[in-house]
Amino acid sequence: MESGTVKTTAEKLAEKDGITFYRINSEKFKTNRVDIFFLDRLERQRASANAIIPSVLKRGCSKFETQRELEARLEELYGAVVDGGCSKKGETQIVSFHMSHIADSYTSSRDNLFDQCSELLMCILQNPVAEDNGFKVPVFRQERDNLVDYIRSRINDKMRFSFLRCIEEMCSGEAFAIPDEGYEEDALLLTPQKTFAIYREMVESYPCYVYMSGSIDDGSAQRFIEQFSQVARAGIRKVEFPDVAKTVKEVRRVDESMNVNQGKLCMGFRTNVSPSSPDYYPLVVYNGILGGDVHSKLFQNVREKASLAYYAQSVLEKYKGLMVIMSGIEQENRDKAEKIILRQFEDMREGNITREEIDATKKSLRTGIKTMQDSQGAIVDFFLSQHLSQDGEDFESMAEKLEAVTIDDVVRVAGKIQLDTIYFLKPDGTQPQEDPQAELLDEPMEGGF
């Protein structure tokens, strides 16, 4: 009752002036999608500007001068989506834009939605509403305020906040400490002109990757690619990869008090494994055994055996060579939890790994690789990640690499991983006991790849 798997590939259509175009064709999705990624080195002087650019561009273009007109147009196009954002992978900042629409066969008008939606996407990207070599002042100011609000609101989600603080402390002085959207004080110094100049740099000189996904014919793909020639490209920037090697001299401890109920423990590690190293796949298996899933040592020992936490997991930051272990616990259980976690870490080093643990992990990773191919967004993220890590593997060969990992490989990698920083978000005791509330879904956060 199982049927054969169709190979998912990114077909390179063109490469010109630092822009590479790919097509990922598949008939199974209801939607067509375009993703555009501009890459930049993660640097403080441009980080906040890069973050604000997509928000300002979404506010209108020469054809649809206001956000309201743009949104109404997207509704007419059967709920099409045009969006943008900013994130980091390692020490690379990525300004991204995407468009998606339902395939023509599901519409009553049978319009050519791909052409119409991609025209809209290119309009906001290439023809923003500008004046005096800058973005329009009120629009720019609103988006700058929104960015500042967004940066400040990191504190609202305590789990994510403590994770980010742990990284910030651990990588203090390194580019990776810069948050995805930069800093509040830098955002406040931006002007419409300065930001517009960085926007021009982005379209003219940032390395760019473009993916077209769905069922897109040659004619549509070519017409889309041609639209990029409207902008002259020159002096394409180089984006380099960070050195992941780091010897930890002394483990740092950072405690911060806040009026919260639950304490958040985050332990940051240096893996000393780069994404292009042969040790990378053993590291992925290592992380899976330690804290990647419900069968993992952390879930089993911190949650199931000791009942100390609802979540206990580890995640990798692939490009910077980091691993972070996270758990939400009562303050009085802190030492106990830390001890259990470090025991699991030691067990990995000592090779106390069962055949069942490695098998379950490898199977789960294999399932993950296959199911990624059922989401257009995940497929694109996979191929972009492979470019960034300069790893030539496709879905199939990656699965084979993971399959070949042995317990010995995992133990070898375990020997390289070093604890760097222990961050604890500590309840300060002022939060009154409230009637508790609950989530619907019993799903621990998923481990990263």
Next chain:
Amino acid sequence: MDYKTINYDRLGETLYEYDHPTGLKAFLIRKPGYNKKTALFAADYGSIDNVFKKSDGQVMNVPDGIAHFLEHKLFEQEDGNMLDKFSKLGSSPNAFTSFNQTAYYFSCTDLFEENFRMLLDYVQNPWITDENVEKEKGIIGQEIRMYEDSPDWRIFFNLLDCLYVNHPVKLDIAGTLDSIARINKELLYECYNAFYTPGNMVVVVSGDVEPEPVFTIVDNMIKSREGGRPEKRYPDEPETLNMEYKEQKLRVSMPLFNMGIKDPVRLSGYELLKRRTALGIILASIMGRSSELFNRLYYDGLINDSFRFDVSADQSYGFVNWGGQSSDPEKVSREIRREIDATVERGIDPAVFDRIKRSHEGVFVRTFNSPDIIAREVMDAYFNRTSYFDLSRVFEELDIDYTNGVLRDLFVRTPALSVINPV
């Protein structure tokens, strides 16, 4: 094997339906070309079902959070935890409890049949002990503590507390530390025996699998059990609000607000789908991203990108709500109320109605990209006595007169406002 095949040509989807002699319904949505296969086994039983009449006539009143507690406990089996067993096959199991449903599911790429048998087996065979009940209290306690610190959840439940005087939808799904302390093995079995009967359950499979083997497994594995659907009892809920305003202080960067209106109209089946869809269109036309109101508030810096609206409509409760971050929740609240009044007065513009309806139909088509979303929606619609696929018909039949009728009926009511202020 006797099952129904229904083709939805316009959506390019096929639905298979099977009726088990015990009264259990099974569905399959085929997804050719997908690697992921997912199966869900769910009971029409959620956090709001704390008072019910058993088949022997006895009325039970059980502690808050017990449906969710039971969901955690079903993973435990005499020979180990089900999470481990699924893991050994490389699949990922999970479960959720909502106000009105408890669902167990897994997704896998290989060995679908083994996984599927395991799912049907463990949900039908609980193994609850005094010891494992006590152990779970620590874990669920931390789950509860985690959500105490979540502003988004606090603001939502505070809003429900404003909207509802009596209805248990206002109670925490996981209960409280006090209520879970009162849960024991005997009570869990009482709830299990009352609600986990085939007539009160559904199986939904989605993925690239054939109907025949799926339904054969269902046929062989579903055991006949005493009791049909237990009688659920909900208190009378007045049309008035419990309170108009509730505020809490938490460590947040700026105020959050959430507003809502309680819908007193109780429907089920196709009419429920239709009303839900109309409510979604009404909200989008008043405060969606293409509306004058949204853009004015955004331009004035009173709301930002975090602004959202939502419709929740079920057989025993219904409400609409909206909110996000704002430097001035009171002012936003006034502006939104004024715009709602104006829209009620003039009705929705026909061109806007057509455009938003078309957009929402596109969003409906998109859901078929995800086997997980489809399985969940098919389950939800079945428990509400309709079919998710009937949304296609709703989009054909829904007109502006009906929608304006709903607008004038519901949006004349006073909304409640829930606010989280920074400490």
